[in-house]
Amino acid sequence: MQNQGMNRGMVDVTPDVRLLRVLRSSGVNLQTAMGEILDNSIDAGASEIDVYVFKNDREKSNIMIVDNGKGMNDVTLRGAFTLAKELKFGIDQIGKYGMGMKTAALSLSTQFEVITQKASGEVLFGEYNINKMEQQGEFKTTVRLADEVETTLFKSKLRRKQRSGTIVIIKNCDRLDVTHPVFVNQMQQFIGLAYKNFIKRGINFTVSDFPIKGDKVEAIDVLMREHDKTHIISERDTYPIEFETKLGQRKNTFIEVSSTVLPKPDKGSKGKKINEKGVLLPLNQTHQGIYVYREGRMVGQGLSWVNVFGEKHNEKNRFRIEINCNSELDDAINMNFLKGNVNPINPLKNQLAEIIEPYMEEMREVLRQEEEKEMSVQASKEKNADKKVTRKIEMVINKPVSSQVEKVENTSGKVILNKNVKKAKSKKELLTAAKEIRALLESKRTSEKTKKEFMEALGLTSSILETV
Template sequence: METKGDEKIKKYESIPSAKMLLASLRSVGYTDETAIADIIDNSIAANANKICIWFDWDRKQILIADDGDGMSSEELIKAMQIGSSDPNETRNINDLGRFGMGMKTASFSLGKRLLVISKNDGNYCNAVWDLNYIEHNDKWNILIKDETEIEEILNYKKEKIQFQSWDCGTIIIIRDLDRMIDFDNLEKSKGKFYQMISKVKKHISMIFHRFIEEDNLEIYVNGNLINAWNPFIIDNVATQELSMEIYEDEKNTVTIQPYVLPHKTKFEDENTFNRAGGIKGWLNHQGFYVYRNRRLLVYGTWFGKLKKEPAYNLARIKLDMLSESDFNWNIDIKKSKAVPPVVIEELVMQVALLTTQSSAKVYNSRGTYNKSANISNGNLKYIWEQRLNSLGQYMFYLNKKNPLLLNILQQLDDDKAQQLKTYLSLVENYSPAMMCGIVDMNNKSTQKIDDEIKYKDIIRIEEKIKILKKLSYEKEEIYDVINEMPEYSYLLSSDLKKIIDGGNRE
């Protein structure tokens, strides 16, 4: 019992049930190929030059071996703990993990037994998570196998994997593949098992293509070397590399490199064209490719901002971020989700719009285009667009992809560009259409606003406040200006004053 002031506080240690928690971790949402990729991350983080993966139908197991750094017994036990690293710690640029959960949750999503053998300085150690044991005993027990069993495992496929000849390294064996194999229908499961191997090979070739290309990383699946699949088709001379954009602040460093792929007529044959389309086809592979420490997280997405159109099939954009930005990008345990921070949304969409414009030109040109053409050519007359604001009311907004405006913004430094954007926001909110009552500017709506929408609006307001304060405007004038903007009319006056005063967001 502890005391705090005059209060007496009772504390009870609440240890979750091993059986129930580990059963829940099996349903995080991995696919077979994303689970394998998450395990490979650990091998790359351990400085592996060679990774050998073996899918063994006869033994109903998966084996992943690498020649990375290896671990001592103490290091292995720590690595096997659930949540073995602090997600708030600054990560090494080569570290592809974050939560200390990936190897375990990925393995559990495939099977019920995870055995890890590691070799360091010629010494072997091992550790096992056995979910059958845990279901029976409900204990947080990591098991250790005896040397006889380990020796038998090390001799398995040794002529193919050559683990014993490596100075150091780690083997992961996943058994009791109940999530992959229906043991009551083995014939049907066998076909699916081999189809899964094909999917994994294609997935690995894409997710880790930069490590294969840039670091000469060798990844083998059942003895076959995986070749990199580069989504930007850089070996084709007709691929256009557009202007790179870089965003940097105290929380984010993001590099955006857009590409426009060649027209179908610029590929040597139909097979080459189809392979360039990707494992899910041309339509599904257009969009952004988000890399974290060079590892591909998300691909073929417009972040819900653009509809996928055939004319955009040639637009692919490489977006590089570092692990220090994980929380700003809402990276999940599976490393299969990423959401751009609101501060770079506008830049991301500007690049997307320019790239899709250029894609449409090439797509519709049947390959007759000039690579040096100005990609920002567009419809100068398209000045205004009408769309819904946060309240679900229609407002008139300036067309931010107008080529003349884009050209001006590209010539300004960040501070001047932000001033111009703030002015344009005033133009939108105080346009004659708004002042004439098309939107009720005085209606402080009680409508429930989605928290994410409100958060993003507050970020935008803070940006405007920062600019206006820098230009020596007083708080009262800033409040009056923003308070009468139709776009933010749902915010209460008290909320707005807190934001202007630098108070906490709600």
């Protein structure tokens, strides 16, 4: 018997607006969130990107990102507000999946605004507020022409000659869990690391904890190429890579590999100083390993991949490797929309293992040669120290004593003075000499070999010396 009243056919599976609350708990951290928005700015062709964090009139934190990219028209802005809507700017874009801006902004607040303009268009305003969408029960928001206040803000943040750009304002951040100065420091380091290739190409980033333009962010080179004590093992060596597309097609692309052995850190600094100067990424297990750059943007840092870099160990604290790849390998490196630490599939890992192992061996050889050189230097120092100890002991033993003038008769019976006769060392002088010898034998500056030789010459053992 057929069920009565059953509706057959297509079913509307549009998600409930509560999905936006779920996205707020997607595990996006501050750096990842900001990175998604900065990626959009770079994909839009921006050459100036400014980041601000400041208190608004409600004493809540606002984060504002301003770029001078190509901006958006009405259609593009609506698409930017649509979940999973991918906006293509080119094959080498660093944005992906169309989730970035929404997920990133919502991880910090329940609302954000966008003010944008294309070179030949008008200034537009868009609002994304999940509280309002929940009240409406629909995925609908506002996109309109910017009002006078919004337009004034837009013009004030971009140069007068600049006719296009975008401003993203994340308002009333309820999940910004760091102070504004800490935010600035974290952003400067993150941007310097993740976007160092873009900075070197001429893109300027600034970060400020006031609504005024901040200081320029400097690129951070994890391989420390410019340090004169860095051993450069390879520099952008190119290798062919085979991969499989989603359709099962076999294709080829290329990767670039750079590797270095970093300078030796200062003793006792726990890898935080080199030549008494602080380093941004301490030489430790956390920061050793592989750094992956996709389309020039860092998407993985300090990775090990057991059969590629191998298990992390203190002996590898100075080893760092850069791999540059393009977006063709996105599936092969298992990159998700958060662009977190990537983990290649096994076929790619196997290829990487063959490529990287010779570099790992070269890095290990650098350490071996350093160790041999240090041992040689230490042996030379010990040899010189032994010579000094030997001379000093001889000086103590052969210390001149007062001469005795002795009267003797020559063959003719005439009395003469003989000054060549030495009197025997007194007990006091011998005890003084013995104490000085013992002090030298107990000195850490005296080698074990020299100590053993003198102990044998004196007919003593080390245990006797310890009990004396």
